Each structure stands twice: as structure tokens, then as C-alpha cells.
Amino acid sequence: xxxxxxxxxxxxxxxxxxxxxxxxxxxxxxxxxxxxxxxxxxxxxxxxxxxxxxxxxxxxxxxxxxxxxxxxxxxxxxxxxxxxxxxxxxxxxxxxxxxxxxxxxxxxxxxxxxxxxxxxxxxxxxxxxxxxxxxxxxxxxxxxxxxxxxx
Amino acid sequence: xxxxxxxxxxxxxxxxxxxxxxxxxxxxxxxxxxxxxxxxxxxxxxxxxxxxxxxxxxxxxxxxxxxxxxxxxxxxxxxxxxxxxxxxxxxxxxxxxxxxxxxxxxxxxxxxxxxxxxxxxxxxxxxxxxxxxxxxxxxxxxxxxxxxxxx
Numbered sequence: 001x002x003x004x005x006x007x008x009x010x011x012x013x014x015x016x017x018x019x020x021x022x023x024x025x026x027x028x029x030x031x032x033x034x035x036x037x038x039x040x041x042x043x044x045x046x047x048x049x050x051x052x053x054x055x056x057x058x059x060x061x062x063x064x065x066x067x068x069x070x071x072x073x074x075x076x077x078x079x080x081x082x083x084x085x086x087x088x089x090x091x092x093x094x095x096x097x098x099x100x101x102x103x104x105x106x107x108x109x110x111x112x113x114x115x116x117x118x119x120x121x122x123x124x125x126x127x128x129x130x131x132x133x134x135x136x137x138x139x140x141x142x143x144x145x146x147x148x149x150x151x
Numbered sequence: 152x153x154x155x156x157x158x159x160x161x162x163x164x165x166x167x168x169x170x171x172x173x174x175x176x177x178x179x180x181x182x183x184x185x186x187x188x189x190x191x192x193x194x195x196x197x198x199x200x201x202x203x204x205x206x207x208x209x210x211x212x213x214x215x216x217x218x219x220x221x222x223x224x225x226x227x228x229x230x231x232x233x234x235x236x237x238x239x240x241x242x243x244x245x246x247x248x249x250x251x252x253x254x255x256x257x258x259x260x261x262x263x264x265x266x267x268x269x270x271x272x273x274x275x276x277x278x279x280x281x282x283x284x285x286x287x288x289x290x291x292x293x294x295x296x297x298x299x300x301x302x
Contacts, residue, residue: 007214008160008163008276008278009160009161010159010160010161010249011159011246011247013246043246045222045236046222047238047239048235049235049236049296050236052295052296053239053299054290054295055290055294059247059249059251061159071194071197072199082200084199085196085197085198085199086197087279087280087281087282088198088199088200088282089282090281090284095162095194096162096210098161098210098249098278098279100251102287102288104290127247128238128247130241131239131240131295132290132293132295133299133300134293134295135300136241136253137289138293142204142206142285142289144203144205144282144285145204148204148284
């Protein structure tokens with residue numbers, strides 16, 4: 001398979017600003033964290049109408065991770081949880097460290113989006129912003145194993 | 152803002168196979184389209200346990216799009232819909248053409264995932280596979296404007 005396709009390079013369109021500088025293994029409670037997503041000023045107009053949505057999807061580059069992790073792992077590094085395939089987890093360590101978060105959009109002011117629940121540390125490069133569309137992005141009858149949600 | 156960060160290059164981890172070769176402006180009804188997502192054989196083991204989930208998230212590279220689209224547009228090229236900011240739409244033409252689809256996982260067989268509803272044409276490079284986690288990926292009280300869902 002052609003792994004190295006030409007042109008698959010990303011440009012940061014913005015950056016995450018919050019008070020979280022580091023995350024220890026095992027996770028962090030992001031639910032109430034408020035972040036600013038500061039978008040490049042040249043793209044300000046492209047954010048128009050985004051605040052008609054209550055929630056948005058943020059794609060970001062998890063810049064402090066390993067791109068060559070083991071293919072099997074214990075979720076959240078917890079050894080009491082089963083050993084599973086990397087792609088069955090949301091581990092930030094993956095071949096392409098692109099994170100995807102669905103967050104509440106609290107406010108848009110010019111090129112700055114204030115959001116709640118974004119699980120990305122301060123300084124994280126932002127790749128894309130998309131509106132969250134109920135029905136397209138959500139599933140009513142989805143099934144997931146218990147180990148993925150275990151705290 | 153530092154737009155060109157080092158190392159933000161993607162590797163295809165797989166490719167989409169289906170019978171859709173081209174999409175005309177205005178969209179396509181993808182709901183019933185069945186695709187095969189063929190993952191690089193070296194990553195087969197990393198797919199273990201994925202089939203414990205009914206739905207997965209596919210990130211893919213929309214390779215036949217423009218990366219320098221206008222910042223304001225009519226959704227789906229329909230002029231009766233309002234002129235809105237690019238990031239308030241799901242247009243495939245965006246600075247970083249990374250698509251995100253939530254799809255039903257019908258079957259996993261070795262390095263091949265059979266999925267339903269993936270809105271990507273044949274030959275689309277795949278960047279990442281994530282499990283869909285109800286509650287984390289879904290929002291119960293989300294609000295969206297009418298123009299985004301209008302057919």
C-alpha cells in the first residue's frame with residue numbers, strides 16, 4: 001500500500017489555549033475545562049454562522065504523542081482492563097495523532113471560539129472545525145463494550 | 152501564527168473501496184452505501200476488538216478537493232440556502248481536507264472493515280479509525296440551524 005501519498009500535510013489553522021499543560025497517564029477530567037480555540041485571523045470570516053450550532057467538532061494534532069505505539073494495549077494504561085487493539089481505543093498514541101472532540105461552543109468572538117470539554121492541552125495545533133450535526137454525527141442505537149467507559 | 156509546523160504529515164493507514172467513483176455537486180445519498188476499508192496489513196492486529204463496537208469513526212483524506220476554497224459559501228452549492236462561513240459547513244473543500252464519518256461496522260475480517268454509510272469515494276486514503284463512544288461522541292441536547300439539514 002502506498003503509505004506516503006503526496007500532499008497529505010496539515011497546516012495548523014489555530015491553536016488551543018487553556019490552563020492544562022500536561023496530562024498524566026490515565027486521563028484527566030476534561031468535562032468542565034473551558035478552552036479558547038484561537039483561529040488564524042486570515043480565516044475569521046470562515047467562522048461566520050458557526051455560533052448557530054450549540055456544539056462543534058474540533059480536529060487537532062496531538063503533538064506530544066508517539067506515532068509508533070504498540071498495536072495492542074490496555075486502555076488508559078489500566079492493567080485490569082483487557083488487552084485490545086490500538087484502533088479499538090481512543091489512545092492519543094496512534095499512527096496519525098489526529099484527535100477528534102465534540103465540544104460545547106460557548107461563544108464566538110471574531111477569531112476566538114470559547115468551548116467547553118475540549119480534551120487537548122494548551123498549545124495543541126488545531127486542524128479543522130466542523131459543525132456538529134445531530135443525526136449525522138450521532139447514533140441512537142450504538143453499542144460499545146463496558147471496558148471503554150470504565151472509570 | 153506558525154502555520155507550518157514540522158511533522159504534521161499524514162500517512163495513509165488504509166484505503167476506501169466501494170462503487171462510488173465520483174460525486175456531483177449537491178451531494179449523494181450515502182446512507183446505504185457499503186464500503187470496504189482496507190487497512191495496511193502491518194496494522195491488522197491493531198484492529199482487534201474493534202468489532203465489539205457497533206459503530207466506528209473513520210477519518211479520511213478528501214483527496215479530490217480544493218484546499219483554498221472561498222471563506223463564505225452556500226451549503227451544498229444551493230443558492231436558496233444562506234451564505235455562511237466555511238467552517239459552519241461540512242464542505243469537503245477546506246484548508247485541511249480531513250473528513251470525519253460515523254459509520255456502522257458490519258464486519259471485520261482480518262485487515263478489512265466492512266462499513267455502511269461512509270461518505271467517501273473509492274480510493275480515498277484512510278487516516279484513522281476510532282471506536283464510536285456513546286456519550287463522548289454524541290450530544291443529547293445539540294442545536295443546529297435548519298439550513299444544515301435541508302435536503
